[in-house]
Amino acid sequence: MHSGSWECTETAEWLLNRTKICPVLAIICGSGLGGLADKLEESVTFNYEDIPRFPTSTVPGHAGKLIFGRLMGHDCVCMQGRFHFYEGYSIHTVSYPVRVFSLLGVKTLIVTNAAGGLNASYNVGDIMIIKDHINMPGFSGQNPLCGPNDERFGVRFPCMSDAYDSELKSKLRGAAEAMGVAHFIREGVYCMLAGPSYETIAECKLLQKLGADAVGMSTVPEVLVARHCGLRVLGLSLITNKVITDYDSEEKANHEEVLRTTQRQTKLLQDLVLKFIYKAHFTDKITKCCTRE
Numbered sequence: 001m002h003s004g005s006w007e008c009t010e011t012a013e014w015l016l017n018r019t020k021i022c023p024v025l026a027i028i029c030g031s032g033l034g035g036l037a038d039k040l041e042e043s044v045t046f047n048y049e050d051i052p053r054f055p056t057s058t059v060p061g062h063a064g065k066l067i068f069g070r071l072m073g074h075d076c077v078c079m080q081g082r083f084h085f086y087e088g089y090s091i092h093t094v095s096y097p098v099r100v101f102s103l104l105g106v107k108t109l110i111v112t113n114a115a116g117g118l119n120a121s122y123n124v125g126d127i128m129i130i131k132d133h134i135n136m137p138g139f140s141g142q143n144p145l146c147g148p149n150d151e152r153f154g155v156r157f158p159c160m161s162d163a164y165d166s167e168l169k170s171k172l173r174g175a176a177e178a179m180g181v182a183h184f185i186r187e188g189v190y191c192m193l194a195g196p197s198y199e200t201i202a203e204c205k206l207l208q209k210l211g212a213d214a215v216g217m218s219t220v221p222e223v224l225v226a227r228h229c230g231l232r233v234l235g236l237s238l239i240t241n242k243v244i245t246d247y248d249s250e251e252k253a254n255h256e257e258v259l260r261t262t263q264r265q266t267k268l269l270q271d272l273v274l275k276f277i278y279k280a281h282f283t284d285k286i287t288k289c290c291t292r293e
């Protein structure tokens, strides 16, 4: 169980003992989107299984590495491979790394994922800026903030109406315009389901009625914990397939299709994030560094 804060303190201290990088920015790379981590300069890599009290990943296509380095002049930490609730982890364990990031001095979190498009106007390969989310597991009590509240991180009842930072969203749009790829950009509501089974047709129709534009099996727990401890969040979903809402359709959701599309548009998403980081001025750079002192 990874809800105890002394555990993340130990993890953070262990990491800080082994790198000179003091990250202000953390990036959680979704399915097949781990290539960003290869762009880090002066990088130091840790396998999840070597990091004390860190969970380990079990999904094919999700390498389990934490990589520290510099990206466009900013000290960053990158998660190559995230933890999913459907792997059998508790919802607290899934979001554990975010508390570690907070203790490392991170102020901004970028989360990426692969998602199914629910909105009829979305195309495969679009990139959706997450403007809001629906925490479906939360409806049944699966919220990583359940349990005793650690005041060191944040308040008991954190606000979520501003979960996705509007300044970061508009900077991402700016980056897309500068690159001439604004036609791939959407903005919408991400709905998390627990998975691992994909949605039924009836479930897809329900989610559409609820106002969700994309559906996936991640991201929300990390965002909840990030907002609780005051990190600014940018969320991006790569639309890797369109959900099926027609009973006569011969198509079936499959992991291979997701991986294929991801490979194709992955470079665009990576370039976009790099451009965004290049343009963004993380003003909290240098001012606060690490928990060492």
Ligand SMILES: *[C@@H]1O[C@H](CO)[C@@H](O)[C@H](O)[C@H]1NC(C)=O
Pocket (backbone or CB within 6 Å): 010, 011, 013, 014, 017
């Ligand atoms: C970090 O380094 C300090 C100083 O060498 C040491 O006392 C401490 O036990 C280390 N912490 C971890 C978690 O490795």
Ligand SMILES: *[C@@H]1O[C@H](CO)[C@@H](O)[C@H](O)[C@H]1NC(C)=O
Pocket (backbone or CB within 6 Å): 119, 120, 121, 186, 187, 188, 213
């Ligand atoms: C779908 O996306 C479009 C464009 O982003 C948006 O205007 C619309 O409200 C969304 N929802 C539905 C149900 O079409």
